[in-house]
Amino acid sequence: MNEETATPYPLRTEDICDVVCEPTSDYEKPIVYQGTTINKAIADYYTCNTNKDRVTILQWIVERTEFQELRRFSTNENAVYGLNISQYDDILLSGEMPNNLAIAQKLVTNKFDVFLLSNPNSTKSADFILRKRNCLYYVEGKTSTGGSALVHQLGKGAKQANRIVIDFIALPKTRDITQLIQSTFNNHINLVELMLFKGKSLISIKRKDYTAKDFAKRFKQLWYKTK
Numbered sequence: 001m002n003e004e005t006a007t008p009y010p011l012r013t014e015d016i017c018d019v020v021c022e023p024t025s026d027y028e029k030p031i032v033y034q035g036t037t038i039n040k041a042i043a044d045y046y047t048c049n050t051n052k053d054r055v056t057i058l059q060w061i062v063e064r065t066e067f068q069e070l071r072r073f074s075t076n077e078n079a080v081y082g083l084n085i086s087q088y089d090d091i092l093l094s095g096e097m098p099n100n101l102a103i104a105q106k107l108v109t110n111k112f113d114v115f116l117l118s119n120p121n122s123t124k125s126a127d128f129i130l131r132k133r134n135c136l137y138y139v140e141g142k143t144s145t146g147g148s149a150l151v152h153q154l155g156k157g158a159k160q161a162n163r164i165v166i167d168f169i170a171l172p173k174t175r176d177i178t179q180l181i182q183s184t185f186n187n188h189i190n191l192v193e194l195m196l197f198k199g200k201s202l203i204s205i206k207r208k209d210y211t212a213k214d215f216a217k218r219f220k221q222l223w224y225k226t227k
Contacts, residue, residue, distance in 0.1 A: 033060045038083070042117065042125045045138070058129055058136045062115050073105050080104045082116045099143040100127050103167045103197070110202045126161035139163045139195070145170045150180065158188035165195040174223050178216050185210050201226045 033056035035041040041061050048054045067081040070088060074080055080101075082088055091098055104114040113131040127141040140157040144150045144166055157164045172180075177196075185191055185207055196203040203226055209215060 033057050035060045043123050062129055075108055078108045078113050080108055080114045083118050100141050103141045106197055106200050124160050137163055139165050141165050143167045154184045158191050162190050162192040167197045174220050178219050181205055181210055198226050
């Protein structure tokens with residue numbers, strides 16, 4: 001199956017990835033989401049009780065023709081897509097780089113296609129839909145310069161998506177970030193993954209990782225090893 005145009009199918013119960021496109025041979029027919037607008041689809045996402053329903057909504061969103069490629073931030077292999085991309089051009093011409101766009105650039109270099117989502121009024125929304133191979137991820141983005149404010153940011157982000165990507169502008173002490181990871185997973189039971197950028201390198205910490213007895217030691221080694 002062509003990964004770029006794969007049709008979403010229900011997940012098996014043992015799958016832990018947020019969204020997976022299953023082979024067509026496993027199911028008789030696809031589940032089709034009949035959406036109206038992207039903002040309405042995002043609102044519907046939060047009403048879903050099953051992963052297969054979330055699959056169909058995210059797939060419907062990324063297939064909308066309203067998305068346009070931001071070519072200056074894309075590579076030959078992966079792309080950044082935005083809505084109303086003229087607003088990004090205006091911001092960039094002013095000499096500013098939006099935080100989410102800076103994160104998107106780093107995600108592209110880590111082999112993700114990135115769909116930048118708008119923040120609809122009065123409706124909660126994550127910042128990105130990420131696509132890699134047959135998987136889609138609904139992700140909230142945070143940019144941190146360190147300090148206690150990040151704890152509040154992560155608490156807010158965990159209510160918007162079950163995955164959060166954090167771009168560290170100023171690198172915290174390893175002990176502090178280890179404690180932050182543990183407390184964030186402890187306080188937000190729906191959180192599946194924290195994606196941490198150290199420079200342009202991406203470190204993925206899943207819920208199963210932080211529960212290991214030697215997590216602090218292993219994370220310290222990984223953090224220092226990552227350039």
